Amino acid sequence: MRRMREDSPPGPKHGFSIRQMMVEDLPAVMALEKQAFKNPWSPELLQRELQHEWSTILLVEEEVPGQGSPVLLGLAIFWIVHDEVHVLNVATAPAHRRRGVARAVMDEVLARGKARRCTLATLEVRRSNEPAIQLYRSLGFRPVGIRPNYYVDEGEDAIVMVLDF
Template structure:
């Protein structure tokens, strides 16, 4: 496996700052997960992702007047060999339709290209039309269905692939 852990300075793309998550961000990330999903990732699962060399959690932030940065969204992904696998993309409900997911996906894919990946994969809820449109806009194409992938709701996932 390739080493993924590289601390880099936060980047400001699309008017947002994108940086890697640190352990001290855990409480804010948990609030975002709970606001974004019926079945959010657990604190233990997020802690484990922070420990894996191949896993990266990117946070999207926006500066506020006096309060410091506000967490708008995140992406969790792995780079293993020559593949990027996107596990989770979340945008705070009040910040949806502002390009937050697009900005973080731009960064995820840029990091994959920088590591000379040849492929990106992800699963997305069959009913999540906004996400399906976003991923198609990046060039992802559906290649299959994972039946009952989201077990708690009994919903299928669309498997999508992007060739770099």
């Protein structure tokens, strides 16, 4: 059984701030979704996720000198149900990829799961998304199956990955 690596000392080591999404963030989140995905989540779906007690949407932001408000770099949407963290969506703005944004938000997602005494984390990832697959492997996830035609619009399979805490 593969275990998640030990936590490092508390505090952000990545320089980003991470917080929960609020309804007022919807326009910025929709803009990010449209940049990051061919088939972005709809505003209605995001609003529904904000209303479920088991669902959390985390935003990754960064202060930029000269900007009035922080810049939205990425996000993660996940559920905690019983003893499982289920990651539904991880997105990084194309201009900010390869900076550790997805790793930072995934570290936070997994830390929240551990704090809630979860025993595993699951997710689906596009078979073609090699950078994401490598990130998840580096976090300790392992592939356990395939969901054929999971991404129906493109006819692409998903790899199901699991992490045991």
